[in-house]
Amino acid sequence: MMKYIFGLLIILGLAAAGWLYNLYDEIKHDIDVVVNYTPKQSTQFFDRNGKVIANTFKDENREYVKYDDIPARIIEGLVAIEDTQFFEHHGINPDAISRAIIKDIKAGGFVEGASTLTQQLIKMLILTREKKLLRKVKEALLAIRLETVLTKEEILERYLNHVYFGHGYYGIKTAAKGYFNKDLYELSLKEMAILVGLPRAPSFYDPTRNLKISLARANQVITRLNTLGWINKEQYESSMKETPVIYNQSLTKNLAPYAVDYAISLLSNDIPDILYGGYKVYLTIDLDAQEIAQNSLKDAYEEALKRDLDFRKRENKPNDDSYVKELNGALVSMENNSGKILALCGGIDYNQSMFNRAFQSKRQAGSSIKPFLYQVALDNGYNPASQLIDISRTYNYTVGGVEKKWQPKNYGGKFEGIVSLKESLTDSRNLSTLNLVTDVGIDTVIKGLNNYGFKDIPNNLSITLGSMSVSLIDYSEAYSMFSNAGTQVKPYIIEQIVNQSGNTVTFGPQTKEIDKPEQIYLMTTILNNVVNNGTGKNAQVPGIEIAGKTGTTNDNIDGWFCGYSPSIQTIIWFGNDNNTPMRRTETGGRIAGPAFSNFYKKYMEIHPEIPRTFVMPSNVYTSNINGRDELYTDMSPLPDVEFQAEPQNSGQEVLDF
Template identity: 80%
Template sequence: MMKYIFGLFIIIGLVVAGWLYNLYDEIKDDVNTVINYSPKQSTQFFDKDGNLIANTFKDENREYVKYDDIPARVIESLVAIEDTQFFEHYGINPDAISRAMIKNVKAGDYVEGASTLTQQLIKMLVLSREKKLMRKVKEALLAIRLETLLTKEEILERYLNHVYFGHGYYGIKTAAKGYFNKDLYELSLKEMAILVGLPRAPSFYDPTKNLKISLARANQVITRLNTLGWINKEQYESSMKEIPTIYNQTLTKNIAPYAVDYAISQLINDIPDILYGGYKIYLTIDLDAQQIAKDALKKSYDEAVKRDINFRKNPEDDSFVKELNGALVSIENSTGKILALVGGIDYNQSVFNRAFQSKRQAGSAIKPFLYQVALNEGYNPASQLFDISRTYNYTVGGVQKKWQPKNYGGNFQGIVTLRDSLTFSRNLSTLNLVTDVGVGLTTEALKNYGFKDIVDNLSITLGSMSVTLIEFSEAYSIFSNNGTQVKPYIIDQIINKNGDNVIFEPQFKEINKPEQSYLMTSILVDVVNKGTGKGAQVPGIELAGKTGTTNNNVDAWFCGYSPSIQTIVWFGNDNNTPMRRTETGGKIAAPVFSYFYKKYMEIHPEIPRNFIKPENVYTFNVNNKEELYTDVSVIPEIDSQIIYEPSNTNEEVLEF
């Protein structure tokens, strides 16, 4: 009888063994997911000084860490509480399985598992979490196979990078930075114990929600380390008393969202996984400058809102407050590196990025380009222009119309110098200048400067073309960078998860000679010192710039630069309706520029303060005024007898 029973057991054993072999053969390749482990990783954005700006990710916020960079004490703590015999077993722990089976039989239910860390990794990456016998069998078989293909260290590296630590943190490096604002090597023993205790029930043990329970779990880890003799009495007692500081932080930590959004827009087409591919992206952004820019826009916005409230006839009409917005882009003159980019007053209220997604009319901020064309054609700052009224006849759809442009304020002076015409942004003398230089020649020059959608008529003098702040920044760099245009860029370097890097370089385009550009700079300095841009002044530094206001005050600009930094500021209503008449470039935009440079100088007092005049620019005294020239042959004779008496009845009529 015993022989039959023994034989039956042998047969059953062979059947089970055969079944296990077939099952193993069927599932053995499933471990490839673990072997070729390539998890989603957070991409990190840094400023020019290496300060973290933001994390971006898809589903899982994870920063990967190599095994060699994980402190030994973290490994010891994890093994102590989860799998003490990890370095001795071959994937499963028979002793633990036996103990668990006895407890489960006694309880009549599944109350305790016996999974090793290897089995837990298999469960996370390959199998479901169902508590079924078949899953446990597969788990054990795959764990045994995995241990023949990976080292213990490789298994731990995958485990600690993949496991969920609660609060949206995947991987122990992410959790350390999230909960404690520390790198792994900076953690105390108690902090390590908190982390390794989390994976069993991450939501329940989350220290931001249940600190007492989390500390109790950590104390179990420390007690286990002490019991095993892996820490001494002093370490045990001090760690048991410690209560670490816990941080409850957002997952992205995005402190410059408009800048990050622009950077992503530059990369997303070429690198589709840029948001979650584990890249480290170093931006040209200066976080200090970014914050100053944000504060400057908000301050001017708040003051405009106060003006609106004070002058509002209907207290219930807050449409101006709802629609008004602004943007700022600041670049390094010589390279085009973007130091600050703010696309709106409040990102939480509107993620629309007005720095690069919005095209607005340039208005009178276009004038320096028109005058630069004239300077390049032989005019000089002392050239005399006619500031007189003209009537322009034109046809639209077969209907004859008249255009009678005016200066801001309605007056005209007869004759003005080119310098004064631009300094005080006089429309009539600008129209006459462009007419004399030639509309065709001027429009071609504007296209060369980078402007698009240019119409071939005199409406260009009013800045009818639409531009983004990024485009305007590139165009204005011909002045700030001494005639050489630079392309604004925000990405300095990209490092992928394999350590390969791509470095971005400035892009240059030589357009004007430095001498010619300096003539324009000298005029734009006057704009700030005594013209329409006086609101942009900052004591102790030379600044050049131009205000810009479009018809009906729809857009307000200030575009300017110091010897080293250029800044473009825009304000307007998002729905393209007019602002109040008082909200001009000089009123609402120029103060932003002033605030930015004043505060920036406080933290960077070393920046250059004065523009340097090129050697081939000469100063001469004409009509008791000093003026600059690049060609001494065109210096005009002194003539103080020029008198012009404007007539309001005999206006010149031109066709265009």
């Protein structure tokens, strides 16, 4: 009888062995997922000073860490509490399995597991968590197989990077920064114990929710380390008493969302996994400057709302919530000589509107376009002292067989008769600008605007009033010909990208020579006068020279200030998102000028070293005319006729075009 039983056992054993072999042969390649481990990793964005701006990810917020950068105490704590014989077994622990089987039989079901760290890794990456015998057999077979392919250190590296630590943190490096605001090497023993105790039940042991329970779990880890003799009595006692500071935060908090969104828009086509591919993206922005810029925009916005409210109170008019909802602004500030963007704000409040007006919106330029028109004139022989005619003209034209008239006016309705080119631009006079463009020739002016990089330019005199639409990014590039002494620089926000392998792509300035420095300096002196004595007075900044131009479109739909110091250029826009008019008094100088001024005042407090004065090129000359120093160059000689401008309030010319 025993012979038959023994034979039956042999047959059953061989059948079981065959079944196990077939099962192993079927699943053995499943470990490729673990061997070739490529987890989703958070992409990190940094500012120019190395400060973290944002973490972006898809599903799992994870920052990867190599085994050699994981403190030994973390490894010891994990092994002590989860798998003491980890470095001795070959994937499974027979003693633990035996103990678990006995307890399960007594309980009549699965009540205790015996999974090693290797098995836990298999379960996380390959198998389900359901408690079935087949799954446990597969887990054991794969664990044994995995330990023939990977070293113990490689298994631990994958485990500690993949496991969930609660609170949205995947991987131990992310958890350390999230719970303690520390890198791994800065953690205390108690903090390490809290972390290694979390994977068993991350939500239950989450210290932001259940601190007492989390500390109790950590004390179990410390006690186990002491029992094993892996820490001494002093370490044990001091760690048991410690209660670390816990931070309840989201590491995904974006400190400069408009800037990060712009960077992502530039990268997403070429790097589809930019959000979760574990990249390190170093931006040109300065977080301090970004905060100042955002606050400056918001302050100007709130002042505009206050003016509107005061106006309605005076006029006994009801409040208009639509004005509050529609009014918005944007700002782009960059280094003159490099194009590195210091600050980019695409709106007043990202939480209220994610639409990025810095690059997604195009608005009419208004009078802020005039410096480009006047630069064409300067390069065609005009001089800041040249005389311009500031009188009204009526333009007759035909559209679809219907005759129409256009009668442009100066802001305020008055005209001066004769003004200098410098005075005309200083006061942003429309009529003298129209006459200047007419005299220079509209074809010549359009050719110049094309050279400056403008596109879709209307082939008529409406260009003198800034009828073309531009984005702040494109306008920043165009204006850099003034701030950078004749050489345009392309604004850029991405300094460097580093992938998981450490490969680096670096970006740098892109430049285009447009004009001569001496010609641009003539314009800079005029634009400096705009700020000191003209429409840009609200943009003045004590202690530093500023050059710039205001811009207000028809019916006050758009308000601009485009200006620069000797080292930094800033373009600011305000308007209603639905293209309705702002209040009549909200000109570019009134609403955008103060935002510009405040930005520079605050920026100079943290960067007092920035240059304060514009430097005159050697081939710019000075001559005294009628008691005034006038500048000139070889290309822009002084006018032959000296004049005294006399205000005139009559006179009109009719032109057909």
